[in-house]
Amino acid sequence: MIRELSALTRRELLRIARNPQALVTALLLPILYLLLFGQAFDLGALAASSPGGQAALIASIRGAPTYFSYFSAGMAGFVAVTATLFIGANVIFDRLFGVLKRTAATPATATSIFGSRLIAGSIQPIGLAFLVLGLSLLLGHLGLSGLQVTASLTAVGAVEIVLAVVILSLMFASLFLAIGFTIEQPQSYFAVVNAINLPVLLTSAALYPWGTMPPWFRNVASVNPITLAVTVIRENLFAGATAYYPYGPAVYLLGLLGWAAAMMVLAIVLARRALAPKQ
Amino acid sequence: MTAAIQVDGLAKTYNGSVKAVDGVSFSVEAGEAYGFLGPNGAGKTTTVSMLTALLAPTAGRAIVDGIDVFADPASIKRRIGLVFQESTSDSDLTGRENLQLAAALFGVPRKEVAHRIDDLLQKLQIADAADRLTKTYSGGMRRRLELAVGIIHSPRVLFLDEPTLGLDPQGRAGFWRYVQELRKEHGMTVFVTTHYLEEADGICDRIAIIDHGHIVATGSPSELKDRLGGDVVTIRPANPGLAAAAQTALALVPGVLAVTPQDGTLRVKCLRGEELVPKLVEACDKAGVGLAGVSLKRPSLDEVFLEFTGREFREDEGMTATDMAVRLGQVQQAWGRSRR
Ligand SMILES: Nc1ncnc2c1ncn2[C@@H]1O[C@H](COP(=O)(O)OP(=O)(O)OP(=O)(O)O)[C@@H](O)[C@H]1O
Ligand SMILES: [Mg+2]
Numbered sequence: 001m002i003r004e005l006s007a008l009t010r011r012e013l014l015r016i017a018r019n020p021q022a023l024v025t026a027l028l029l030p031i032l033y034l035l036l037f038g039q040a041f042d043l044g045a046l047a048a049s050s051p052g053g054q055a056a057l058i059a060s061i062r063g064a065p066t067y068f069s070y071f072s073a074g075m076a077g078f079v080a081v082t083a084t085l086f087i088g089a090n091v092i093f094d095r096l097f098g099v100l101k102r103t104a105a106t107p108a109t110a111t112s113i114f115g116s117r118l119i120a121g122s123i124q125p126i127g128l129a130f131l132v133l134g135l136s137l138l139l140g141h142l143g144l145s146g147l148q149v150t151a152s153l154t155a156v157g158a159v160e161i162v163l164a165v166v167i168l169s170l171m172f173a174s175l176f177l178a179i180g181f182t183i184e185q186p187q188s189y190f191a192v193v194n195a196i197n198l199p200v201l202l203t204s205a206a207l208y209p210w211g212t213m214p215p216w217f218r219n220v221a222s223v224n225p226i227t228l229a230v231t232v233i234r235e236n237l238f239a240g241a242t243a244y245y246p247y248g249p250a251v252y253l254l255g256l257l258g259w260a261a262a263m264m265v266l267a268i269v270l271a272r273r274a275l276a277p278k279q
Numbered sequence: 280m281t282a283a284i285q286v287d288g289l290a291k292t293y294n295g296s297v298k299a300v301d302g303v304s305f306s307v308e309a310g311e312a313y314g315f316l317g318p319n320g321a322g323k324t325t326t327v328s329m330l331t332a333l334l335a336p337t338a339g340r341a342i343v344d345g346i347d348v349f350a351d352p353a354s355i356k357r358r359i360g361l362v363f364q365e366s367t368s369d370s371d372l373t374g375r376e377n378l379q380l381a382a383a384l385f386g387v388p389r390k391e392v393a394h395r396i397d398d399l400l401q402k403l404q405i406a407d408a409a410d411r412l413t414k415t416y417s418g419g420m421r422r423r424l425e426l427a428v429g430i431i432h433s434p435r436v437l438f439l440d441e442p443t444l445g446l447d448p449q450g451r452a453g454f455w456r457y458v459q460e461l462r463k464e465h466g467m468t469v470f471v472t473t474h475y476l477e478e479a480d481g482i483c484d485r486i487a488i489i490d491h492g493h494i495v496a497t498g499s500p501s502e503l504k505d506r507l508g509g510d511v512v513t514i515r516p517a518n519p520g521l522a523a524a525a526q527t528a529l530a531l532v533p534g535v536l537a538v539t540p541q542d543g544t545l546r547v548k549c550l551r552g553e554e555l556v557p558k559l560v561e562a563c564d565k566a567g568v569g570l571a572g573v574s575l576k577r578p579s580l581d582e583v584f585l586e587f588t589g590r591e592f593r594e595d596e597g598m599t600a601t602d603m604a605v606r607l608g609q610v611q612q613a614w615g616r617s618r619r
C-alpha cells in the first residue's frame with residue numbers, strides 16, 4: 001500500500017514537474033491580483049477623506065490594518081483553490097490517453113490512485129498560497145500597498161495558518177478530483193469546475209470587507225470554506241482581530257476539516273466507481 | 280492439466296442494444312497459447328476486457344487462474360498481464376520510469392526490479408531509448424514498451440490484444456520470440472487476439488474464430504485447415520514419362536486422398552501433408568521414379584476464415600477499437616507535439 005502510493009505519487013510529481021507551463025499559468029493570477037487589483041483598489045484613500053472613516057474601515061475589515069492586508073489573506077485562500085483546478089483535468093487526460101485504464105489494470109487500489117493525486121496535486125496550491133503571503137509582505141517593504149502583520153505571530157498561530165492552507169487545498173483538490181473521476185470530456189469538466197470556482201470565491205469573505213456585506217450574504221459567507229481558512233489567517237496575523245470574530249481559529253479549522261473530510265469521502269467513492277469494472 | 284481460463288456463456292451487450300459478445304464458452308489449458316481470431320468489431324477486445332476484470336459482463340462466468348474474475352477483480356489483476364490494443368504508456372515518463380511504476384504496482388520484489396527492467400529493455404530492443412520520455416518514441420517502440428509493461432511481473436496468464444499492431448516484421452518476430460521464451464521458462468498461459476492469420480497460425484496451440492460475438496469454429500491451426508480438405512503436395516518426376524508409374528505408387532500410400540496429374544506434375548491431396556512428404560518420396564523411390572521437385576501447399580487461415588464465416592475479412596461499418604487506437608495515437612502525438 002505504501003509502495004504503491006509512493007510510486008504513484010512519484011509519477012504525479014514527475015508529471016507536474018515536466019509540465020511547468022501549468023505552474024506559470026497558476027502563478028499569473030495571484031501576481032496580477034496583487035500587483036494590479038490590490039494596488040488600485042485603495043479603500044484606505046477613500047476612508048481617509050471622511051471624518052471617522054478610518055475607524056469605520058477597520059471595523060469593516062474586522063481589525064485588519066489595511067484593506068490590502070485583509071485582501072492578501074483572502075488571495076492566499078483563493079489561490080489555494082484555483083491552483084487545484086488542474087488536477088481533476090489531469091485525470092480526464094489520463095483517461096483519454098489510456099493511462100487511467102493502464103492503472104486500472106494493475107492491482108493498485110482506488111484509494112491510493114486518488115491519494116497519490118491528492119498529495120502531488122496539493123503541493124503546488126499550498127506553495128502558491130504562501131507565495132502570495134510572502135509577496136504581499138515584500139510589496140509592503142517596497143513601499144507599495146502590502147501586507148502588514150500587526151499581531152505577534154505565535155508558533156501555534158503559524159501552525160494554524162499552515163493547517164488552514166493545507167486543509168483548504170486538500171478539500172478543493174478532493175472536490176476537483178471527484179469531478180475528474182466522474183466527467184469524461186475535458187470541455188464539460190472545465191464548464192463544471194468554472195461553475196463551482198467563481199461562485200465559491202464570490203460567496204466567500206476573501207475579497208469583500210465584511211462590513212459591506214448584507215446580513216444574508218454574511219450567513220452564506222460564514223460557512224464558505226474559503227472564508228473559514230481565510231479567517232484563521234486573519235485572526236492570527238492582525239492584532240485585535242479576534243475581538244471581531246465570534247470564535248477562535250481552532251473552531252474555523254474544525255469547520256474546514258469537516259468540509260475536507262466530506263469531499264475526500266465523496267472523491268474516494270467516485271474514484272472507486274470510476275476504476276471498478278465498467279458496466 | 281487444469282484450465283487456466285474457463286469461460287461459460289460470457290456475453291456483453293453495450294447500452295442495452297449492441298451485442299458485442301453473444302455467449303462465448305471455451306477453456307484454455309495452463310501453458311497453452313490460445314488465439315482469438317476475428318475481424319474488426321468481432322468482440323475480441325470486449326472479451327479481453329471482461330476476462331481482465333475491466334468490464335462487467337451482461338451474462339456468464341469466467342474463471343482465470345482458479346479465480347472467479349467477477350467475484351474478485353483485485354486478485355485477478357495481480358495474477359495476469361495485459362497488453363492493450365492501444366497505447367497506454369505514460370508519455371510524460373521515460374520508458375524506464377513506466378516500467379518502474381508498473382513493477383511497484385504489481386509488487387515485483389524490490390531487489391529484482393532494476394535487473395528485470397534492464398533485461399526486458401534489452402530483449403525488446405528499446406534499451407537505447409530507456410531514459411527518453413515515451414512521447415518521443417516511435418509507434419513500434421511504444422508497442423514494445425507496452426509489452427514490457429505487461430509482462431514485468433511475470434504473470435501466470437498473459438492477455439495480448441492485437442499486440443503486434445503497427446510493428447514491423449522484425450519487431451513482430453522479436454516480440455513473439457520473447458513471448459515464446461517466457462512460455463517455456465514460466466509455463467505462462469497466453470491468450471492472444473489478432474486478425475493477422477499467419478500470426479495466429481505460427482503462435483497458437485489452438486484458435487477460436489470469432490465473428491459477430493459468436494465463436495464459429497475452434498481447433499488447432501492444422502485441424503482447422505484439415506477441415507477444409509487438407510493439403511496439396513505437388514510432385515515433379517525427373518522424367519515426365521514416369522508420371523503414370525509414380526501416380527500408381529503414390530495412390531497406395533496410406534493418407535493420400537487423391538492423385539491427379541497436371542502438366543507433368545502430380546497433385547497429391549492429403550491430410551497432414553508435412554508428415555506425408557517423406558513417405559511420398561520413399562514410395563516414388565521404391566517405384567524407381569527420380570524426383571525433380573516436391574512442394575507442399577497448405578490452405579491458409581484466410582481460407583479457413585472464408586469457409587467458416589462465409590466472408591473475407593471485412594472492414595466493418597462504424598468505428599471499432601482499432602480505428603480508435605489509431606485515432607487516439609494521432610491525438611496523442613499531436614498533444615505531445617503541442618506540449619513540446
Ligand atoms: N464502449 C462501447 N460502447 C458501445 N459499443 C461498443 C463499445 N465498445 C465496443 N463496442 C462495439 O462492440 C463490438 C465489438 O467491439 P470490440 O472492440 O470488442 O471488437 P474487436 O473484435 O476488438 O475489434 P477490433 O479488431 O477492431 O479491435 C463492436 O460492434 C463495437 O462497435
Ligand atoms: Mg479490439
